[in-house]
Amino acid sequence: MVLLEQVAVRYSDGPEILRDISFALAPGTLHFLVGPSGAGKSTLLRLLSLALKPSEGRFSLFGRDVAGLERRDLPAMRRRIGVVFQEFRLLEHLTAFDNVALPLRLANVREAEIKKHVGELLDWVGLGDKLEALPPTLSGGQQQRVAIARAVIARPSLLLADEPTGNVDDRIALRLMYLFEELYKLGTTVLIATHNESLVARFPHHQLHLEGGRLAPRTRLSAALP
Numbered sequence: 001m002v003l004l005e006q007v008a009v010r011y012s013d014g015p016e017i018l019r020d021i022s023f024a025l026a027p028g029t030l031h032f033l034v035g036p037s038g039a040g041k042s043t044l045l046r047l048l049s050l051a052l053k054p055s056e057g058r059f060s061l062f063g064r065d066v067a068g069l070e071r072r073d074l075p076a077m078r079r080r081i082g083v084v085f086q087e088f089r090l091l092e093h094l095t096a097f098d099n100v101a102l103p104l105r106l107a108n109v110r111e112a113e114i115k116k117h118v119g120e121l122l123d124w125v126g127l128g129d130k131l132e133a134l135p136p137t138l139s140g141g142q143q144q145r146v147a148i149a150r151a152v153i154a155r156p157s158l159l160l161a162d163e164p165t166g167n168v169d170d171r172i173a174l175r176l177m178y179l180f181e182e183l184y185k186l187g188t189t190v191l192i193a194t195h196n197e198s199l200v201a202r203f204p205h206h207q208l209h210l211e212g213g214r215l216a217p218r219t220r221l222s223a224a225l226p
């Protein structure tokens, strides 16, 4: 599903932010991505979401070598990836409902089905009474839940979430974790960057531990290459 071998990443001509990164993520697994601030977690998520390219090494996604992709291949690959950005990136002129419905509308799902699924999911994340709200009228935690609902609604093959419980209380954080667990059990590969140590301790999943741009030995070996 995701395979990195000796990958390095830099922004333009800057220094290498990630170095010597090798790991594989199998379908239907959930991994936490942990490490101190500035370690390169968001950069790794940007690479995996195809927003950055490796400056060295090999990166393959869904069985395809990313270096060999043509520009026209990217939209179809990206549609298989759900991303929860640290800064949410909701469309401010669309309601919560319409933001979440977007991936389904792009996939030509029937409106009756969209209504049912989006309503159920927003209900599950505790926003059943905010369907018509515009993002600027929602709190940070509410916007974050809309962003998560939008990222998971179309059951992506790969879900990348940057600090997805950063703005919510413990009860909601648990709910969101249950949602991510549902998803990986259905076959999605889930990667969650987080500083929330109690969440990582409570849910015994694999961990990728980044430190200073490298995978640290504390990375659980199930995620690293043999």
Ligand SMILES: Nc1ncnc2c1ncn2[C@@H]1O[C@H](COP(=O)(O)OP(=O)(O)OP(=O)(O)O)[C@@H](O)[C@H]1O
Pocket: 011, 014, 017, 035, 036, 037, 038, 039, 040, 041, 042, 043, 044
């Ligand atoms: N767009 C960019 N251009 C240049 N350097 C960047 C850019 N984005 C991040 N960096 C640098 O890359 C390094 C890693 O940043 P990154 O945001 O990936 O870390 P992080 O582990 O996600 O941190 P945090 O936990 O604080 O979100 C930092 O030194 C940062 O300054």
